[in-house]
Amino acid sequence: MKKVYFYFFWFIFSLSVFVSCSNDDPKIPDWDWGGGETDGDAKPRYIWIDAAANFSDYANSKENIERDLTLAKNTGFTDIVVDVRPTMGDVLFKSSAVQEVKKLDYWPESGGYAFYERTATWDYLQAFIDTGHKLGLKVHAAINTFVAGNSYLYGLGEQGLLFRDETKRDWATTVNIGSGVKNVMDVSEDKYSTKFLNPVNEDVQEYILSILGDLAKYDVDGIFLDRCRFDGMTSDFSEYTHKKFEEYIGEKVTNFPADVMEPDMSEYNALPSALPPYFKRWLEFRVKVIHDFIVKARQKVKGVNNNIQFGVYVGAWYSNYYGVGVNWASPKYNTSAYYPKWATAKYMEYGYADHLDFLLLGAYASADKITGSTEWTIEGFCKLAGEKLMGDVKYAGGPDVGNWTVPAGTDVKAAVKQTVGASINNGNGYFLFDIIHMKKYNYWSDVKAGIDLYLASLENSKK
Template sequence: MRFKQAFKPFVLTLCLMSFFSLSSCKDDDNEVTWEWDDEEVANIDKPKVIWVDAAANFPDFANSKENILRDLKLAKEAGFTHVVVDVRPTTGDVLFKTDVVDQVKWLGAWLPEGYSKIERTATWDYLDAFIETGHSLGLKIFAGINTFSGGNATSLGGEGLLFRDATKKSWATELLTESGIINTLDKGGSGSKFFNPVNEEVQNFLLQLVEDLAAYENLDGIILDRGRFDEFGSDFSDYTKAKFEQFLGHQVANFPNDVMVPGTKPGNLPSTLPVYFKQWLEFRAKVIHDFMESARNRVKGVNPDIQFGVYVGGWYSVYYGVGVNWASPDYNTSAYYSQWASKNYQTYGYADHMDVMLIGAYAAPTKVYGSNEWTIQGFCQQAKDKIRKDAVVIGGPDIGNGAWATESDATINSAITQSVDAAINACDGYFLFDMIHLKLKNQWPYVKEGIDEAISTEK
């Protein structure tokens, strides 16, 4: 049993103290000691987190430490306290020291003249530059990785391990489609090409990566993004079928139809489910749960003080579609979602293995307040309830995609300011995706206004 499980009544304050200071307190006998109380943590002390996507920000940061300093200063001045820098983009290659996979040589990004290849010619360490610069400004630096991404296909071509090494095709996920089961590399199309999370070779490869990342001196934390299956139709390989049959304890004669019918969509399930459907959801959630537990253990084995966490989408009601139960194992999923969740589903909630969880409260700019999913406030409130104080819960919006890209500037700017209040008072902090959006429209003043108001108006 982990420490924070044993002392659960005090876990929120303890975790926030640990997350914000990112250091343990030790007495003269080198025993870990803590101070806490039951009062709510003030907004001024809650983390304010900004994400830095690798590809979108690559034109500025790939080859310029000066630009990193410039923009981290802007983040600090706006009131952010923590930065998550993406060091394993969707290509699956990396921007940190490791011998496990190649370094990023180029990424595609949108420039005024169109989608273009941005090459990295600098030889200095990308992650170290963020750590050194961020710490000089008093910011905490977390490294984010696209966990189960193995390659990325764009109009510029394919990049990453799955495109570079034909022997790794068996690592790629196989998708259930209306036309049959096909390897994601054979399906074609653009976007991230996922590994199969069930594959033990894939898992060992990724665990070595996070272990190398944890070895970074002075890195404050690690956040796993895309720690999930590709989609609802993933993975239906023979490999995964055999692992599922081991999970069941017997063979499945009519695969995949006794598991899932092609074309099934999360949130729009048939009234009659296949015989093994709920057990299939259990199995997928167990795969991700067990990987997260292993990743935490590997990270903490290298550095017990580093913070470990995940980014997940706040839409829990349909998140089973990507094989993830991010709630606490104390949250009885089947009591609320009996259509798809078995009584055993809650066993594979992994929140108790996390120090911090970033919640994508990705509602529209016209849906800031409310108590339901698909409002920023509701996403945060519901995540807080489901996580049951097992981890620090930090939520907030994506301010550049979906309706955020089409609404008027006045609506968006106001929503950015309001999003701070909606999120920070509903959970344990504020999270914004992505730095590039603030930069493109110079929207820093609006998030600063929201952070300042959240602090100044607090009783």
């Protein structure tokens, strides 16, 4: 009889191993990250923790980390997203590829910008992992991707790889602006104070992938890429990218960049009636660059730990997002049918939603535009995202409750509460930026009221 039981259990075990091993496609996650549509479970609620904005609170204090994560847990958040690579490009975890952050700029109570120094030697990311998991929170790490330096125009100087290593100058993006085509390291305008890398450059890509490989060694539940994009319409116009573009289209572009784009062009301005001859192919080329990097980044992360959720943060304003070279939609979504002015028929092929496990959506409307059906309302942003993602990936949208426009007479605390339902009922979760604003304006009870209302409606739906 014991032999019968042994063979029975051995058969069940072997079958389970076969099933689990047969799903070796890294694009298909074999775990459940919530969502609620099919199993009735509550949808996840994410809160972002910006590196620079919160550095003076957390850099040297595990106690402050535990204090605020406890607040987040008690408010009803289920997931935290810890930014561990600020825009200056160094990191807040252990990596053989890049230096650790020693100081970041902040605004002390005495006024005026200053640097806050990190003197602690404990692992910043690991402290969030330990505390978050102890509290029952899922802990995700985020990196600012194609950046590697900050120029602090208010007198603090500069920081980052691009400033300390002259040999990496060619990694910096080249911008097409009114004063000419220039390496961004030679541009002092405030809008270019964060120094972007050139996403087309293969050495740059390998550098970022090496950072991701080190990050994936941590016991995080997920990794999100922020600023995995070009630095706006004016980027990148280097000779390196010029040649790569010619290789892509299979012909020479001798009048470059004039036949591609006029200087200082912005995606937020109406496109001219007559566009340069290669303009649309240029946009197509750029989204292919980012799409292909997303594929590589996913493979890098999954190659280290297949159980890590891989995703991105993007802005919800899809109608303008061509300006940063990103198509976050499903490749089934026919972009050119809706946006023929700027999208080629092939543009849709470089939608990358099917390479993600989860997507965080910045639905950053103003405080008086919570409900609606169009872009630049929180509800509209979230609804429209679903139409573009077409079921390829789960997503959570939500507000920036600190930097949004607040028209006179707006009940901000009521608006904060309403963002929960507007977002979570039109997607697969709720996403809020940033914990610093929650603390500064004491929005904890307002978000909790919104989450409690959602959970109560979920319970009622089960009755």
